[in-house]
Amino acid sequence: MTGIQTSDHSLDVDQAVRSRYSDAAQEMEPQLCCPVDYDSRYLEAIPAEILERDYGCGDPSRHVQQGDVVLDLGSGGGKICYIASQVVGAEGRVIGVDYNEDMLDLANRHRAEIGDTLGYHNVEFRKGRIQDLQLDLGLLEEQLAQHPVATSSDYVRLEELTDSLRKSAPLVQADSVDVVVSNCVLNLVRPADRNQLFREVMRVLKRGGRAVISDIVSDEDVPTALQNDPKLWSGCISGAFREDAFLAAFEDAGFYGIEILERQAEPWAIVEGIEFRSLTVRAWKGKDGPCFDQKQAVVYRGPWKAVIDDDGHTLYRGQRTATCGKTFDIYTKPPYADQFIGVEPAQPVPLESAKGFDCSQDTLRDPRETKATREVSRNPLTIMPSGDCCGPNCC
Numbered sequence: 157m158t159g160i161q162t163s164d165h166s167l168d169v170d171q172a173v174r175s176r177y178s179d180a181a182q183e184m185e186p187q188l189c190c191p192v193d194y195d196s197r198y199l200e201a202i203p204a205e206i207l208e209r210d211y212g213c214g215d216p217s218r219h220v221q222q223g224d225v226v227l228d229l230g231s232g233g234g235k236i237c238y239i240a241s242q243v244v245g246a247e248g249r250v251i252g253v254d255y256n257e258d259m260l261d262l263a264n265r266h267r268a269e270i271g272d273t274l275g276y277h278n279v280e281f282r283k284g285r286i287q288d289l290q291l292d293l294g295l296l297e298e299q300l301a302q303h304p305v306a307t308s309s310d311y312v313r314l315e316e317l318t319d320s321l322r323k324s325a326p327l328v329q330a331d332s333v334d335v336v337v338s339n340c341v342l343n344l345v346r347p348a349d350r351n352q353l354f355r356e357v358m359r360v361l362k363r364g365g366r367a368v369i370s371d372i373v374s375d376e377d378v379p380t381a382l383q384n385d386p387k388l389w390s391g392c393i394s395g396a397f398r399e400d401a402f403l404a405a406f407e408d409a410g411f412y413g414i415e416i417l418e419r420q421a422e423p424w425a426i427v428e429g430i431e432f433r434s435l436t437v438r439a440w441k442g443k444d445g446p447c448f449d450q451k452q453a454v455v456y457r458g459p460w461k462a463v464i465d466d467d468g469h470t471l472y473r474g475q476r477t478a479t480c481g482k483t484f485d486i487y488t489k490p491p492y493a494d495q496f497i498g499v500e501p502a503q504p505v506p507l508e509s510a511k512g513f514d515c516s517q518d519t520l521r522d523p524r525e526t527k528a529t530r531e532v533s534r535n536p537l538t539i540m541p542s543g544d545c546c547g548p549n550c551c
Contacts, residue, residue: 198239210235212339213434214370224334229286230341234263246276287353290322343395354409370436373399411439447480448510451501453521478521480513
């Protein structure tokens, strides 16, 4: 689901975006600015030239943690990267990916200076398309400089080269990133490339990693006429995801724990009655894999009578819902940990001896499966509280 209508219009999205943001790297363009309240502590080390040419609509760096490996998609002049570098600290690492040469030049121009100011260098910028995080365009250009394409045979060799680079020297390795962030960039990607984009985000994240994306969304589908306007497209209007479809795109890609962290109350722009506003979404990777029964359960705390999870299971308030070990691990960590109570069996079941668990059904866990008993039916366990169980001052 892209949230916008698809059409056969002839607008060259890449060219429209590349041209406008090349100009915006040279001189500030107010129409691309969406007001964002950044943490001022992290702005002091960043030169004004970068701050003035920031065209984001949110601050995903607020959800980065110390020590994280961070990937910023469409890093532009590098503002979010340089903020994140201070949050993750010297033990963390930040990678910015962009394919606009002028923006990359702006970001790299101050890299050494900012690193010296902070006392460590943990930021790097790579040239590539965010929907293809396997192809390193910087390496490709080095090869093309030595072996330019002049004939059809050269073109065939180019295809072989790109395939080889994706496998042997990917721009971003699979399962290598703790958090993928992006700030008002996904809407600039062609609709035809968006499924691949979300798959690539999933590919590079570690299991248990997360994506935190700020972007412009619309409350209605964007009509074809607006999609054909290059200025509106490069201005983060025409390519906006419909709000609900933006969340669905994460779900379709296999993410879980999808939540809206921030939603702009007043629209940033209104075009032909359609409202456009900033939305920041967080989603997690790691619910795939086999299910094994380790005799665990979770209890939904409330306040709702029941909730339905991403896999269609209904969890009722106060009831012990049986889970596989994988789901138990997910629900006892963020973002679910505050909503569920984990119930472990008194006698742990090692994974290697656990039987398969049917996750297609909703099942309650019998308390006798988790209690510390032996031969429950013939010899029920009885333990009464001691006379001084509460201490002298509790009653």
